Amino acid sequence: MALKQDDKIITFENYYDVMLAHIVRTKLEDNGIPCFIADENTLTANPLYNQAVGGIKLKIFERDLERCRAILAAEGDMHELDHVELDEETNDVVICPFCASTNVGPTDRSKFESVITSILPFINSKAWHCFNCQQDFE
Ligand SMILES: [Zn+2]
Numbered sequence: 001m002a003l004k005q006d007d008k009i010i011t012f013e014n015y016y017d018v019m020l021a022h023i024v025r026t027k028l029e030d031n032g033i034p035c036f037i038a039d040e041n042t043l044t045a046n047p048l049y050n051q052a053v054g055g056i057k058l059k060i061f062e063r064d065l066e067r068c069r070a071i072l073a074a075e076g077d078m079h080e081l082d083h084v085e086l087d088e089e090t091n092d093v094v095i096c097p098f099c100a101s102t103n104v105g106p107t108d109r110s111k112f113e114s115v116i117t118s119i120l121p122f123i124n125s126k127a128w129h130c131f132n133c134q135q136d137f138e
Pocket of ligand 1 (some may be wrong): 096097100101133135
């Protein structure tokens with residue numbers, strides 16, 4: 001006998017940001033909706049694998065889909081928090097190599113040095129700052 005449709009587990013949304021996935025999961029759980037995050041172990045073990053698996057998947061029961069959407073709609077657009085920086089050269093998502101956060105941005109220094117490097121291209125600087133763990137990296 002096939003599974004009832006009520007028991008079907010689906011991917012609700014994908015996130016690049018581990019923290020956002022947890023925030024959304026917590027909101028759903030607070031509303032009594034069972035859900036879980038897939039692929040997180042892979043991510044924390046190897047941050048660079050993040051893109052390969054397409055981010056973090058938040059899994060829910062299909063029967064809860066409409067409720068999940070309603071809950072998140074009431075929260076505003078959470079995906080605005082799921083901003084990612086794209087590397088201009090490779091078009092890849094920039095991920096902190098220290099903590100796997102996508103909460104990164106160009107350093108002020110790199111904006112300044114991008115002017116310098118256009119004149120002196122051999123100067124290479126750490127171009128990204130992680131707002132999660134406060135590390136700079138290239
Ligand atoms: Zn970090």
